[in-house]
Amino acid sequence: MQSIVPLATPWWVNLLVVVPVVPYLLSRKAKLRLGRKQLLAAALFGIAFGFVEAAVVVYLRAATGLWPGPVEKVLVSVPEKLLKIETLREAATMVMLGSIAWLMVQSARERLAAFLWAFAFWDVFYYVWLRLIIGWPASLLTSDVLFLIPAPWVAQVWFPILISAVTAVVIWFRCAKGR
Numbered sequence: 001m002q003s004i005v006p007l008a009t010p011w012w013v014n015l016l017v018v019v020p021v022v023p024y025l026l027s028r029k030a031k032l033r034l035g036r037k038q039l040l041a042a043a044l045f046g047i048a049f050g051f052v053e054a055a056v057v058v059y060l061r062a063a064t065g066l067w068p069g070p071v072e073k074v075l076v077s078v079p080e081k082l083l084k085i086e087t088l089r090e091a092a093t094m095v096m097l098g099s100i101a102w103l104m105v106q107s108a109r110e111r112l113a114a115f116l117w118a119f120a121f122w123d124v125f126y127y128v129w130l131r132l133i134i135g136w137p138a139s140l141l142t143s144d145v146l147f148l149i150p151a152p153w154v155a156q157v158w159f160p161i162l163i164s165a166v167t168a169v170v171i172w173f174r175c176a177k178g179r
Contacts, residue, residue: 002141008155013146016159020166023116026109027174034114034175038104042114045100046121053093053122054129060086087148097122117171120164127157 008014026032066077078086101114130136137144140158147153 002139004141004158005143005156008146008153008159010151010153013153013155016163019116019163020170023113023167023171023174026113031176032110032113032171032174033107034105034110034117034171036177038114039117039172039175042100042104042118043121046097046118046123047125049093049096050122050125051129053126054133056089057130058134083148090148093122113171113174116167120168120171123160123164124168127161 008016023032060078060082064078064082097118098111098115100118101111104114105111127137136142137157140156140161142157143154144157144160145152145154146160
């Protein structure tokens with residue numbers, strides 16, 4: 001049976017635990033001006049985009065013969081050219097999530113909160129879709145490559161899901177509802 005590995009690698013990935021604090025700090029003086037319709041639209045985008053990302057990973061792993069397989073094997077077995085493309089795809093994902101936030105609201109603090117909101121749904125549903133499509137991850141204790149920029153981030157699946165879920169909850173309760 002797998003055990004909980006409390007720390008991600010590289011060490012600085014563990015600093016992500018402060019992400020849920022960001023929307024709280026952004027809303028100390030005044031609630032975030034994100035309405036329910038805006039939050040719903042951004043959540044739907046995140047959920048749908050999580051499926052697209054999951055499909056890309058399924059195709060990539062199937063095309064390289066690394067499905068199923070341990071995450072460590074993926075990092076050393078994927079051709080360097082594909083890893084570069086995957087890194088650029090991840091950067092494009094951040095641009096798309098940021099674009100949604102940019103279009104949703106006017107102020108920088110709301111844009112950051114909207115980005116984190118959409119990111120949280122994208123991140124959680126990426127794993128939900130993978131589980132539904134291919135039965136992976138086997139558990140929340142399964143290791144995964146979370147991100148490749150600037151270097152591979154590796155942690156158990158519970159780590160990004162917990163941070164994203166807490167971030168979404170904080171944003172929900174720090175927003176002025178309505179609209």
